[in-house]
Amino acid sequence: MKQTVRPHCSPFCVVLCLFVATPASALAAPPTLTHLYPGGAQRGTTVDLTAGGAFEQWPVKVAVSGAGVTVSPAKDKGKLSVAVAKDAVPGVYWLRAHNDEGASGLRPFVVGTLPDVAEKEPNDDARKPQVIVGNVVVNGRLEKAGDVDCFGVALKKGQALVASLDAHSGLRSPADPILQVVSADGFVLDENHDFRGLDPQLAFTAPTDGTYVVRVFGFPSAPDSSIRFFGSEACVYRLTLTTGAFADHAAPLAVAKPEDAATVALDGWNVPKALRLEAAADARHATLFAPELANAVRVRVEKHPTFASVPADPKPPFSLTGRIAAGGAEVLVPFACKKGQPLTVQVESRAFGLAVNPVVRVLDQEKKQVARAEPAKLNGDTSLTFTPTADGPHTVAVSDLYSGGGARFVFLLRVAPPEPDYELTVAADRFTLEPGKPLSVPVKVARKGGFAKPVEVVAEGLPAGVKAEVTQPAKPDPNTVTLSLTTDVPVVAPFRLVGKVKDDPALTRTAAAPLADLDHATPDLWVTAGAAPPPKKK
Known part of the structure; x- marks a missing residue:
């Protein structure tokens, strides 16, 4: 029986205390969503999409994170219409299909500023490329093994063409793509692989007037034993080709x-x-x-002073944008310290898609090293906390782990006392209830910077008929909570868990579910419950 989810409900307030982890199980036939083609659209346009996945019931509904994008199902199964408002903010929006049986996982959809064009086959031969006119985003797909896509662009001598591919890193396509610029007679003039994650990008300056071919092909993102170019229906990409402004x-x-x-x-x-x-x-x-x-x-x-160059004797807290100009160099930033005041030193570059793998050293006024840290994971950023043992000037020294330097070796340095704060996380973004039986939703409280205040949580958006209460396990844990959900009615609805601290609205935080396969954490949680079983006959 089809049920109607009420769009509004009163929030439930619960106090975070303890937790027990219980994974959600799937109902019979919720939709699955594996990919979207095309993978995005320009602001102010409406596009037709093909949704990959399984849809035993059609039509489905589609929820979208953020304002400005609406999705409607078409008559044919797997077909969607997406309308993007003129004032939609460019960036990634997350789509989730749902029906009376449950909800799918999230898939990304990119809103851009340039006009879109569709890739047209056949375009495998560099001698017969698809001709591109103007600054555009090509929505394409390496749809089968051995597929190669070629695009011809006319350039004047000295004109700079930026070719930037969004596939694995942004759209989570199962491809490890490569970009090449090829001359009309077949010579490779430029090539890039793994500029941003697995995705390539290059900036090519034309040596002479002529037509140049941008060629796209790829290998599987999860390496296997095959020796061939990879492709599948899920290998969707967006290729920006522009001689205009690219940041x-x-x-x-x-x-x-x-x-x-x-x-x-x-x-x-x-x-x-x-x-x-x-x-x-x-x-x-x-x-x-x-x-x-x-x-x-x-x-x-930031909530404190920021600088675009090294100031004279800055006092924490502050943030500074710096650049490692040459390979093997260190950028030195002096600052004032107070004895016994802990300070956190954080350097970010990879988070901005830039090139520094930061090595951070802290030197005292005699230039002796008192602390050092480097990235904890491949292509990660770096943070450390230290406590000065004396008043006076100290220095942060920032370098690259692999002795790199140059135009893209830019970083953001933050020096500040540790701020009391916390994060809320849940183990999954979808939870399935069996009517009449409680479901434990695990919530973890990660306390930072000495934060010790009690946290209250509001379950926002739970539909009428769903109850939430805290349960206490036999072995209490001050950093975890068990939130028990129960219902006797069928529901499929989004909700959020929002943490609040009494008399401090600035410490309001929303719980997020980390999704490792998407390199994303979502605050948008879903609850599903089917119809209650009939009562047993006496």
Whole structure:
């Protein structure tokens, strides 16, 4: 029987105390969503999508994270219509299909600023490429083993073409793609592999007037024993081809106030000095974009002073954008310390898609090393905490783990006392209830910077008929909670778990479920419950 989910309900308030982990189980036939083609669209357009996956019931409904994107099912199974508002903020939106049986996992959909064109086969032969006119994003797919896609672009001598592919890193395509620029007579003039994660990007300057071919092919992202080019229906990509403005990063990488975000400069290719940026900001970041800019970039919003160059004797807390100009060099940043005041030193570069694998050293006023750290994982950033043993000047020294340096070796340094804070996480983004039986939803409280206050949580969006209460296990754990959900009615609905601290609204936090396969954590949780079984006959 089809059930209607009520769009509003009263939130349940619970106190975070203890927790027990219990995974959700799937019902009979919720939809599955494996990929979307095309993988994105331009602002202000409506596009038809093919959704890969399994849909035993059709039509389905589709939930979208963020405002400005709406999805409607078409008549044919697996076909969707996506409308993107003119004022939608460029970036990644997350789509989830759902019906009366449950909800699918999330899939990414990218909103961009440039016009989109569709890849057209046959285009495997570099001598007969698909001709591209203007600055565009090509929505394509390496749809079978051995597939190669070629695109012809006319360039003038000295003109710079940026070719940037979004496949595995952004769209989670199962491909490890490669980009080449090939001359009309078949010679490879430029090539890139793994510029951003597994995805390639290159900037090519034409040596002479002529038509140049951008060639795309790939291998499986999970290596196997085959020796051939890889492809499948799920190998979706978006290829930006532009001789216009393309940003690499904001300069500086951080601002102290959201209203300052639109005033930063952009480093990249073909970026005019007079470019007027728009900014969409939240508490931690601002997204910068413009109609004539091929891609959006993010800038950090800090709660303390920020600097674009090394100031004289800065006092924590502060943030600084720096650059390692040459291979093997260290950037030295002096700052003032107080004896016994713990400080956290954090250096980010990979989080911005930049090139530094940061090695961080802290030196005392006699230039003796008192602390050192390097990335804890491949292509990670670095953080350490130390306590000065004396008043006076100290120095942070930042270098690259592999002795790199150059234009893209840019980083954001933050020096600040540890801030009391916390994070809430749950083990899964979807939970299935059996009517009449409680389900334990595990919530973990990760306390940071000495945070010790009690946290209250509000279960927002739970539909009428779903009850939430805290249960206490036999072995209490102060950093975990068990939230028990029960219902006697069928439901399929989103909800959120929001943590609050009494008299401190700035410490409101939303629980997130880490999704390792997507390199993403979502605050949008789903609960599903089928019809209650009939009562047993006496």
